Amino acid sequence: MIRPVGSDELKxxxxxxxxxxDALAHEAESLPSVVISSSAAGNAVMLGGGYFTPFEGYMNVADAVSVAETMRTTDGRFFPVPILNLVPDVSAIEGASRIALRDPNVEGNPVIAVQDVQAIEEVTDEQMALMTEKVFRTLDMEHPGVKAFNSQGRFAISGPIRVLNFSYFQTDFPDTFRTAVEIRNEIKERGWEKVVAFQTRNPMHRAHEELCKMAMEAVNADxxxxxxxxxxxxxxxxxxxxxxAAIRKMVELYFPxxxxxxxxxxxxxLYAGPREAVLHAYFRQNMGATHFIIGRDHAGVGDYYGAFDAQTIFDTEVPPGALEIEIFRADHTAYSKKLGKVVMMRDAPDHTKEDFILLSGTKVREMLGQGIAPPPEFSRPEVAQILMDYYQSQQQQ
Amino acid sequence: MIRPVGSDELKxxxxxxxxxxDALAHEAESLPSVVISSSAAGNAVMLGGGYFTPFEGYMNVADAVSVAETMRTTDGRFFPVPILNLVPDVSAIEGASRIALRDPNVEGNPVIAVQDVQAIEEVTDEQMALMTEKVFRTLDMEHPGVKAFNSQGRFAISGPIRVLNFSYFQTDFPDTFRTAVEIRNEIKERGWEKVVAFQTRNPMHRAHEELCKMAMEAVNADxxxxxxxxxxxxxxxxxxxxxxAAIRKMVELYFPxxxxxxxxxxxxxLYAGPREAVLHAYFRQNMGATHFIIGRDHAGVGDYYGAFDAQTIFDTEVPPGALEIEIFRADHTAYSKKLGKVVMMRDAPDHTKEDFILLSGTKVREMLGQGIAPPPEFSRPEVAQILMDYYQSQQQQ
Structure with missing residues (x-):
């Protein structure tokens, strides 16, 4: 089985x-504490579940800047983006060697992790700008990731953490949330060797379904x-x-x-495009995938990144040998009326837009809301039905 | 795929x-509330995860008594044990139609579920005794299940619930806790048709491993x-x-x-022996298993139940057609020196105790603590190693 990045086992x-x-949770209640940023809480959840192995906590400024510049910490460990705990105010934890980190995303701000403080450093304007520019390739505060990164505060609290819970993710999504440990275990249980990972946050239409199948076939995945x-x-x-429900229905009916x-x-x-694509690949290797699909403008937003920057970064910036997981480089996929099947658009250079069945997200939502199923070349009818039921129930409210 | 009990889908x-x-959690904070028993909280967790489908909450006394007597509610629905919310004091919720149920097993007693109150009834001594006798087959307060059942209080709050969390189970066991929904989904994903379920709360030695393999072979399980x-x-x-870790190692090395x-x-x-065996079978059907292993003195304690009562109850008391899941009836298993393999003891009627490799739990723990691996016929060496490491680390503390 593929090894976690930089480690023989998940940590x-x-x-x-x-x-x-119990003891740590109890101790945490009497520790000096700070409500952390949503971004830092997300880092804690990923660290907690083994996705960021072998890292053991938040980076100091030197490591964060080094990672932003070179994807290596000062002592040479590979990671694509800074793992920072940035807060606006450290007066409540002054002098403390051990602090409780409170979750901004859960009511009552319960403790999500306990941190041993190695240093509290104030990040300079130059350092913030440097990291922003390197990670996001822009300083534009209209970029949602740039804005979030620069709105956290300027005090970087570095040091190892121990994680007490998975924020609201495990409790709100009890049937789908998984740690990297769980996914790695299950891949092992299933006896899969070659495993393709696919990133999504939306229901999957035929273009996505066929993209996954293309990747699986290309790499002969289990x-x-x-x-x-x-x-x-x-x-x-x-x-x-x-x-x-829509994804389960698709899998049930259209995958072996x-x-x-x-x-x-x-x-x-983060909407950091190329850098986030590398991060995505990193934690997919940790969960046991051998291949990761990266399409057009992966993890991008607006026009900040070139269509294939999130693919070429693996050739130009990721240090050779840093990742073992392989990238399956994809283009948009769509149903070709000429060929009678879903194809990757780059594989049909003779096609014009009219040769494909293309629908904008807005158009699809509009149709579904009116109870009109998109054509079966675009959406599986059983999947469309689930989405139509939802949109129509929304309109009745 | 096998259907849930009495329903086309999990609920x-x-x-x-x-x-x-969010809205319910918010509302719950201002509702009259009561700290429920550990047993009632366990029921909420099982109801929350779909294990007790199609039941929608706690039973009233008539249904609870009826279930205890006949495994049927007053309107004929099958369930093997009462699902009760018994509390000692209802003054705080007097007159309320909707209440918050607080978890006794989590610090701060957070709300685990919200209940619509259909009735609050005082259970009589006769009713408690009747239910105890029927479910546990004894009134002996030394029986841990009898004691727990009779120590909850006498007010039965009935009515449907909606569940907000899975108590400490999901948070303390993030990599192993599963809802019935999750297990059913995963069985479907894997494409398994015939599925054997095995109940355990301990590491598995060779006797358990071989028992599972016997059951799988006998029913031709996927x-x-x-x-x-x-x-x-x-x-x-x-x-x-x-x-x-011990179970994972066994599976990794000794199962396909x-x-x-x-x-x-x-x-x-509950330690309710036969009745609990039926409950175990019930919720294994709900999670998608087609077969359930029941061995000698399943879910029993002390000498309260005959060795095979938990098997014969399926012939004598479970209403025909109530369950679709099939029972794999097992005896103790052990390594036969004569036959050179693990066998079910009932299949070796000519054997004496000396023909088997038998070790008491106490003896095994003693050996492991001394760093002595049990013989490989008893424990897989890789499994024994994990347990020895643990026991020896304990002794050093």
């Missing part, structure tokens, strides 16, 4: 021993892990239960048995 | 819709679900991470790929 930072867990980004709903988002796992993870999207 | 009572979940009872540690118990799922569920043992 989840969740405290599994119940006695130790299985596919659909790995959904879980999180709070944004306006227009489809609720998790509806998305899950024992070739797909449907799972989810909790993290805040 | 988990966990509130999956995030908005509804897969085995090891379904571990999760819970607070009792003195002498092996911590969950050690047990899990894609034939075993390692999972867990949260509930308080």
């Amino acid at each position: 989840p930072l969740f405290v599994y021993d119940p006695e130790e867990h 299985g596919l892990v659909i790995h959904m980004l879980l999180g709070k709903l944004k306006p227009g988002d489809i609720p998790a239960p509806v998305r899950d 048995p024992n070739t797909v796992m449907i799972t989810g993870y909790g993290f805040d999207m | 988990p009572l966990f509130v999956y819709d995030p908005e509804e979940h 897969g085995l679900v090891i379904h571990m009872l999760l819970g607070k540690l009792k003195p002498g118990d092996i911590p969950a991470p050690v047990r899990d 790929p894609n034939t075993v799922m390692i999972t867990g569920y949260g509930f308080d043992m």
Whole structure:
């Protein structure tokens, strides 16, 4: 089985021993504490579940800057983005060597992790700008990731953490949230060797289904892990239960048995395009995938990144040998009326737009809301039905 | 795929819709509330995860008594034991039509579920005795299940519930706790048709391993679900991470790929022997198993039950047609020196005790603590190593 990055085994930072867990939770209540950023909480969840193995906590500024610049810490360990605990105010934890980190995303701000403080450093404007520029390739505060990164505060608290819970992800998504430990275990149980991972946060239409099948066929995969980004709903988002039902129906009807796992993870999207693609590949290797699908404008937003920057970064910036997982490089896929099947658009250079069945997201939502199923070349009818039921129930409210 | 009991689909009572979940959690904070018994909380967890489908909450006294007597509610629905919310004091919820149920097993007693109150009834001595006698086949207060059942209080709060969390089970056992929904989904994903379920709360030695293999072979199963009872540690118990590691190692080395799922569920043992065996079969059908292994003195304690009462109850008391899951009836298994393999003891009537390799639990723990591996006929060496490492680390403390 593929090894975790830089380690022979996963090192989840969740405290599994119940006695130790109780003791730590108890101790945490009397520690100086700070409410951390949503981004830092997402890091804690990923560290807790083993996705960021072998890292053991938040980086100091030197490591964060080094990672932003070179994807290596000062002592040479590979990681694609800074893992930071940035807060605006450290007066409550002044002088403390051990602190409780409180979760901004759960009511009452319960403790999500306990951190041993190695240093508290103030990040300079230059360092923030440097990291922003390197990670996001822009300083534009309109970029949602740039804005979130720069709105956290300027004090970087570094040091190892131990994780007490998985924030709201495990509790709100009890049937889909998985740690890297669980997914790795299940891949091993299933006896899969070659495993393709697919990132999504939406229901999958035929283009996505066929893309996964193309990747599986190309690499002769034993299985596919659909790995959904879980999180709070944004306006227009489809609720998790509806998305899950639509994906399960697709898998049940259109994939062979024992070739797909449907799972989810909790993290805040960075919208960092290429760098985030590398991060995505990193934690998919940790969960046991051997191949990761990266399509057009992966993890991008607006026009900040070139269509294939998230693929070429693996050639130009990822240090050779840093990752063992392989990238399946994809283009948009769509149904070709000429060829009578879903194809990758780059494989049909003679096609014009009119040769494909293309529908915008807005158009599809509009149709579904009116109870009109998109053509079967675009959406599987059984999947469309689940989505139509949802949109129509929404309109009745 | 096998249907859930009395239903075409699972009806988990966990509130999956995030908005509804938030609203209910918020509402719960201002509702009259009561700290429920550990047993009632276990029922909420099982109802939440779909294990007790199609039941929608706690029974009233008439249904509870009827179930205890006949395994049928007053309107004829099958269930093997009362699902009760018994509390000692209802003054705080007097007159309330909707109440919050607080979890006795989590610090701070957070709300685990919201209940619509249909009735609050005082259970009479006669009714308590009748239910106890029918469910446990004894009135002896030394019986741990009888004691727990009769120590909850006398007010039965009946009515449907909606579940907000899975108590400490999901948070303390993030890699193993599964809802019935999850297990059913995964069985479907794997494409298994015939599925054997095995109940355990301990590491598995060769006798258990071979028992599972015998059952799988006998019914020509596609897969085995090891379904571990999760819970607070009792003195002498092996911590969950050690047990899990030992079971995973056994599966990895001694079962073919894609034939075993390692999972867990949260509930308080009743030690009700035969009746609990029926309950075990019930919720294994709900999670998608087609066969369930019941051995000697299943779910028993002390000398309260005959060795095979937990098997014969399926012939004598379970109403025909109530369950679709089939029982694999087992005896103790042990390595026969004469035959050179693990056999079911009833299949070797010519054997004396000396013909088997038998070790008491106490003896095994003693050996492991001294760093002496039990013979390979008793324990797989790789499994023994994990347990020895644990016991020896304990002794050093």
